[in-house]
Amino acid sequence: MPATTVDCDAVFFDLRDTLGDVDRPGHLALYRPSTEKLLDAMRELVGLRVGVITNLPADVSSEQGHRMIAEAVVSESNGSTVHLADILDPQGIVINHEARLDKPDPAIYHYAADQMHVPIERCLFVGENLIEVLAAQAAGMHGLLKPSPPGKEFQPAVITRQGESVEDSGRAFEEALEQEHLLGERIFGCGSRIVRGLEAVERAEDIPPGVYTAMGMFVYVLTNFADQAHLQAEEAIVPLAVARGMPPDAARWMFDQHDQARAYWEAIRVAWRRIQNGDPRDVAFAISDFRRCTESFVRLFRAHAVRENDELYPELGRRLTDADDATVLSIVHHTGPPDIGPYAAIVGAMEEALDTAGIEDAAAGGKA
Numbered sequence: 001m002p003a004t005t006v007d008c009d010a011v012f013f014d015l016r017d018t019l020g021d022v023d024r025p026g027h028l029a030l031y032r033p034s035t036e037k038l039l040d041a042m043r044e045l046v047g048l049r050v051g052v053i054t055n056l057p058a059d060v061s062s063e064q065g066h067r068m069i070a071e072a073v074v075s076e077s078n079g080s081t082v083h084l085a086d087i088l089d090p091q092g093i094v095i096n097h098e099a100r101l102d103k104p105d106p107a108i109y110h111y112a113a114d115q116m117h118v119p120i121e122r123c124l125f126v127g128e129n130l131i132e133v134l135a136a137q138a139a140g141m142h143g144l145l146k147p148s149p150p151g152k153e154f155q156p157a158v159i160t161r162q163g164e165s166v167e168d169s170g171r172a173f174e175e176a177l178e179q180e181h182l183l184g185e186r187i188f189g190c191g192s193r194i195v196r197g198l199e200a201v202e203r204a205e206d207i208p209p210g211v212y213t214a215m216g217m218f219v220y221v222l223t224n225f226a227d228q229a230h231l232q233a234e235e236a237i238v239p240l241a242v243a244r245g246m247p248p249d250a251a252r253w254m255f256d257q258h259d260q261a262r263a264y265w266e267a268i269r270v271a272w273r274r275i276q277n278g279d280p281r282d283v284a285f286a287i288s289d290f291r292r293c294t295e296s297f298v299r300l301f302r303a304h305a306v307r308e309n310d311e312l313y314p315e316l317g318r319r320l321t322d323a324d325d326a327t328v329l330s331i332v333h334h335t336g337p338p339d340i341g342p343y344a345a346i347v348g349a350m351e352e353a354l355d356t357a358g359i360e361d362a363a364a365g366g367k368a
Contacts, residue, residue: 051092
């Protein structure tokens with residue numbers, strides 16, 4: 001505990017859009033590394049007990065909510081994984097179904113304080129929803145509005161390297177980019193399932209409705225997320241590492257494969273336009289082109305992501321300083337869309353569309 005007296009004994013966080021994205025029902029993808037820094041600071045530096053107050057939808061049970069919290073990854077280092085439940089006070093996990101109350105009902109904040117056996121006036125609630133924060137204050141808690149998504153407020157100083165290994169530089173930017181790769185793997189899975197769904201299809205009207213919907217979403221995500229948010233961020237980092245002494249050739253393969261992927265994406269977009277045009281003498285060729293280009297892209301970039309995680313990112317991290325890491329992490333967060341949450345939601349909708357079509361991803365051993 002810190003030596004100075006503080007006005008709070010416990011802090012409760014909202015989950016969705018405060019600590020992370022619920023990118024599909026029952027799955028919480030925490031903001032990394034900002035959520036780790038936030039929770040560690042509150043628990044270790046400020047000395048507060050940490051809890052959460054969350055509203056689950058009707059179709060997600062309390063048991064699923066507890067499992068979501070137990071499985072949410074805060075950090076990974078040297079083969080060790082810290083989950084959200086490892087950090088939270090067991091008495092501080094407040095789920096609306098169990099409380100029989102929903103935010104912003106002031107009673108749920110009293111319920112949370114009682115669960116922790118802490119006077120409500122010595123509790124703090126932090127969330128991205130202004131109405132919920134005001135309700136907590138009205139109930140007697142301190143309340144603080146947190147920006148969503150997290151941005152520059154988490155980069156005020158240098159970031160110390162954590163858990164360096166051969167395949168992990170321990171840099172914060174590496175963790176952030178690898179987190180985006182998890183969404184990328186889901187996109188690859190959808191692409192692989194679309195390829196399977198187009199086998200032996202030669203007419204636009206024979207494309208299963210779920211596959212057709214997924215194709216349109218696939219094109220949208222490639223166009224608006226994959227290049228603008230991820231590839232451009234990676235390409236902005238490399239020159240800084242080169243300035244710190246990294247041989248330019250170390251990243252040449254990345255630039256080449258990025259350009260190859262962009263060529264596939266442009267071909268996929270053109271094929272999609274031709275499919276929508278529905279020219280009976282062209283559509284069979286357009287479907288084949290969409291399928292083959294998607295198959296080639298998925299095959300290339302599944303290997304590409306692994307090589308970046310295990311080879312390129314560690315090399316970049318070894319060249320960059322602690323101060324560079326904070327700068328680079330800011331570049332990552334401010335390149336392209338400021339929030340990838342909407343794109344994660346689109347990927348979730350794409351997966352649901354493919355589920356309705358009964359298409360699995362053979363390359364990943366099941367549905368993506």
